[in-house]
Amino acid sequence: GGGGGSGEGDTVVIGYTGPLSGGGAAYGENVKIGLEMVIDDLNADGVEVDGNPVTLELKSLDDKYAPSTAASNAQRLADQDKAPVVVSPNAGAIKAIQQINSGRSNFLISAYTSDPAIMQADNPLTMMIPPNFESYADEFSETAMEHGGKKLALLGTESEYGQQWTKSIKDAWSEAGGKIGGDNSVDYATVSDFAGPVSKALSEKPDAIFVGGPSQPTALIMEEARKQGFKGSFLVMDQAKLDEMATVTKIDNLKNSVGVLPVSEYEDPGTKDFLKKFAEKAGEKKVPTSETALNYQGIAIIAKAMEVAGTTDDPEKIREAIGEALPEVDDKYKVNGFPDEITEQGHLLNPNLEATFLDEDGKYTKVPIEQVSDDK
């Protein structure tokens, strides 16, 4: 950990490159809030590495969602700010950063994506935070089929991530004996009016629709589908959060949907406090999402791993220490399905993963999820 000690001890920079402007800015901001919160909390509690007090400092750069910019940023954070860890919240960017993070430059990627492709790169310095999205497909299909019927329409977003999701839902649905209409995926960010794509999806008279992209446009699509008379159930991709969607559309439009569990529904030891702090920081109106919560958790884990490894500037050692550090993390940092193991490839796993079903009464029912392996 370079960055010259300021009396108290060393300053360690936690690097972050994410979309802070452009279409993904809201998403990138959510991640950033989590990082700011955890660094404030950690500094307040005090981090001690190898007997020295360490101050953490967040340094954020904007990559506008462009992988090559993200890689430049990461390189800069590692080179100039000596950041041992760089957080990146999207699969494309992570893949680009994986080209440079082990070898000449060494730094740990704190990877916030549920795309298992990043684990298949066998990068020794990647820590993947969220659950593998492929885990959801089976239970989502089962639940939706139960509440709707056998015929599925696909209406996810056209991002890389959306495409991967669509693929995995497709497989799971057919395996469960369902029928699938054509793929109506559209790019949520460039569509001016969702009515057309929704009409098309509905023309196949589906019993269930797979949707998902950023929460707000996803909510709009569901609203449009309900308006056009759709009565079946929704499968909602993990990028969209049901509670966040409820801020732009009536909850009635969202009912009968299976999706990821809202942060507020978690029962981890630190969740309540986290919610309170979040409201203080971001305002009552803003809904905390897993972008914020999981990254909050993630950096807490890395900080503990630094303590365990006794180093702030050797990413390999820090990575190795994560497994050992997990059980030692203070309860207050356990907020969103805290993991109890890290796989060999670097994936944090929580044994009791749960999703949710929003029923006709507007109540969240938990749906246990069985996790799948990251290998293809």
Added chain:
Amino acid sequence: MLTLDNVSTGYDATNVLHGVSITAQPGELTVVLGANGSGKTTLFKTISGLMRVRAGSIDYEGRQLHRARPNAIVKAGIAHCPEGRHLFGKMSVEKNLRLGSYPHRNSSRTEEIYAEVLDMFPILKEKAKQPAGSLSGGQQQMVAIGRALMSDPSLLILDEPSMGLAPIIVEQVLESVAQINRNGIGVLLSEQNAKASLAIAHKGYVLAEGRIVLADEASRLLDNPEVQAAYLGL
């Protein structure tokens, strides 16, 4: 009356006009002579506001014009038919002409002048609906003169109006200019054909390298041996 007092102006760093002073009496026809590049066009552009006055002043009927924009100057009654025409190539001849009346667009005189212009250049009647850019060079020159007239000016600046016109039309144009002038409109003219222009003018100036070197009654200039040698080919 138009008065230029010690006007200097130019392009980039260099001045083209050096302290030019001239006057044009209302209703009179004033001609400016000078060799190629002596600054006639620059002088006219300065009067009509297309170029910034660097020193000196311009006064028209009691109004200071040397800071005014071209559109204000047209409104004040000075119309400029420029070298190079500057027509609206894709618009019809009629629209070009009618845009000429823009400063007084609601005036009842518009139709009257429009008819006069078509009288002066009958060919334009035939071409009224054609894009100005498709006209022959000479026809375009007629549109340019007509457009300037459409603003119902009290002073008309004509920069080489006969350029590119057939001899017979040159004659007609100079005749028309004289006619316009007889109708009470002041004219400031530069013309290749010095003899013919001096013949219809009241007063003349000779410009050389951006300075006025001679100023006199037109008839006296016609008799001036220096002028005869330089501009009248005698």
Added chain:
Amino acid sequence: MTLLEIRGLGKRFGGLDAVKDVSLDVEEGQITAVIGPNGAGKSTLFNLVHGFYRPTAGAISFKGEDITHSSPHRTVAGGIARTFQTTNLFDDSTLLENVLAGRIVRSKSNVFDAVFHTPRHRRESRINEDKAMEALEFCGVAEYRHDLASNVPQEVQKRTAVAMALATEPELLLLDEPAGGIPEEETVDFGNLIRSLPQQGVSVLLVEHKMTMIMGLADTILVLDHGQKLALGSPAEIQSNPDVIRAYLGSTAEEEN
């Protein structure tokens, strides 16, 4: 020998016959003039010969070869150059660069020659510079060669336009009002320049409204009116032709004599 042969040439724009059934022979070593009222079709005729416009009727041949439908760059390569009615130069280039542009059509070297600086390229560059200077000197504007085209007086521009056309090594030069904008009294020198062209092996087809100049220069004059031939003959014949006087010359005709 007949250099350029125009037979029954016609061009319609919409409902208008800009040029109609025009025939003309341009003889080698001569200056042939085309005159006529504004809109008579003179510039259109030039545009047809040069390949800018496609004729709607008739045929054109140059040195016995049919060029009716040839495109401008072929025509220029074949030996016909032109200038435009409104002076047309590359304004933000120097005069030398302008005239060098006229050499393009005679240049054989390509990008590879330029990149590898081949002997051919070097030889050609030298020849081009020489020819361009020659043309500038011939037109009497060599001293301005390093000035920007937009900064020189009109007459120099007009002369440069001629130099640029000459740099393409034409056998026939089409001049559309080359002396437009030059005071009549000053056109004598310009006339001399044009008169010297045939001795250099360049025949001339000329449009001009300045009668003093035309009458002194032309060997043959074609008079157009409404796109059609009104008269064809020597200057003396034309000057006294009552039709021409009525349609075109007006009273100036008498004055001149």
Added chain:
Amino acid sequence: MRPTGPLPCLQRNRLIMTLFIQQLFNGLALGGVYCLAAIGLTLVFGVLRIPNLAHGALYMLGAYITYFFLTTVGVPYIAAIGIAAIALFVVGVGLERLVFHPLRNSPHTHHMIAAVGAMFFFQALAQAIWGADFRRMDTPITGGLQIFGAEISAQRIVIIVTAVIVLALLALFIKRSIHGQTIEAIEQDRVGASLVGINPSMVSMLTLGLSALLATIAAGLVAPINLLSPTMGDALNLKVFAIIILGGLGSLPGAIVGGFALAIAETMTATYISSAVGETVAFVVLVAVLAIKPNGLFTKAVQR
């Protein structure tokens, strides 16, 4: 649960018909959105020939200011649009003064890049003020119509109707009124325009102001069917350029036809081929049309 057995032939035909009609109306509504967004741009690009790539950003800013007055201040919908339109008029005038006026004698390239700079600025500004989160704007225009079994919301009908009316009025204005002609005159010859007494600066200023104002009206009407975000203008930007080029620069009827044609082509290919093709089709149509008619469909009559 609905019956899942094979549908009787008749009923299937009706379903196919309904889908077609529904998508036709969806296409029309989308066309309305495109046209509305294109209106301001047609003035500035089609007539003044300034490729204002910041147009989408003005549209976005218009939406946010409408949202601000509607939600934060609490004025009624129509009034909020009105106030925002006036505010954007000022922004448009400022843009002309500060960016396009100094560039009046420069080639398009300069305008384009300067406009990109302005677009970056507006987006960053909006994000600084309103944050990156999506916002939703509510509209008092609710309900909808059922036409041959197709659902179409009242808001979308308002969009279609407004688009056609505003474009038609604008066409009339340009063709008939002397003010419209002054805009054309300036594009064709600035010097000539000032010599006939037009003040080119003033007209350019008003034109840009007007275009920003129209963009705001468009945004105020369209935003309720989608979301507000600092980048909401991006999606429309390129398409809108395609539309007015397709119709023929300066041709307002062309802009109407182009807008609706592209929108319907887009909806229909998305329905009957695939959504990826639907997204591309607008540009493919543009390329195909220009390859055949290099000056657009409705080249101005005078250009001949």
Added chain:
Amino acid sequence: MSPMKNPRIIGTIAVIILLGLTPLAFAQENYTMRVITVGMCAAIAVYGLNIILGFTGQLNLAQGGFFGIGAYGVGLLTTDYDWSFWAAFVASVIGTAVIGYLCGLLALRTKDEYFAIFTMAIGFIIFLVISRWESVTHAHSGVNNVRFPEGGGIIDFESPVAMFYLVFAVLLVCVYTTYAIRRSSVGRTLLTIRTSEDLADAIGVRVGFSKQLAFAASAVFGGVGGGLYATVVGFIGPDSASIDKTFEFLMFILVGGMGTVAGPLLGSMIVTFLFELFQDFQAYRFIVLGPIIVALVIFAPRGIVGYLGGFVDKRNRRRRSAEARRSEHDESAPSDSAAAVGTNSEEKK
């Protein structure tokens, strides 16, 4: 004047030498090396834009698309098809040339604004194809682990310095080609088209054909830049073909100076570093950068090189035209009869 005395050439050479020496200072700074190397890849594409836009005056907005084709050609061939870098590079450059030529065939039927928007549409279609044709391009997943150039056991291109010099060498070729074109009749041909197509036509320039070649050449440069970019960054996504790339290139060329030899290089480097410099302001950097871009365009409309070169040219011209005039007047007997014409009013009186 001998090239060695021309301040513009001296300036250009100085910039190039300086650039060539940067690895000495920054070899250990991966970040700086990366930014410079990526910037040079962009500069190569910008040299292409310089040919079609700077020299020929046609606003080609498909350059980002061609860059993307080059990048994806190398990316896909070296990964999915396991070609060697060099084979893939050559193939994708040829591919870009063919696609560029065909696009030019269509695009050049249009003019001015139509051409600009037409090419923008082409660029956007290329982008859409890359980002949607999943089975071939992997769409948004991008292409991972693009191969390094094979050094044949002599050079190890995995070293950033070696990679730097590879790109640098290609860049040098571009600069020299630009210089050679500019000085030759080929450059003159393109410049005449830029100023006036009609006039160019009149002096026998094959306008259509020349534009066609210029367009294809510009696409090729785009492909070369893209191909190198792919191997430099190792991972490429659809953003490498986006319309934003085109506008970035435009910004580079405008800031550097259109139609100049050193402009594209200087512009690319300066703007790239300007953007990196302002990274610290994150989302708010464009509140400052936007106006800076506008100001650059307004106050240095001919770009940095154009701006500096303007002084040099003017001084040169003044000196040379004075010289020309002097020598002309010294020679008492100018060549030909008519040439003795005094164009100076003084002499005439």
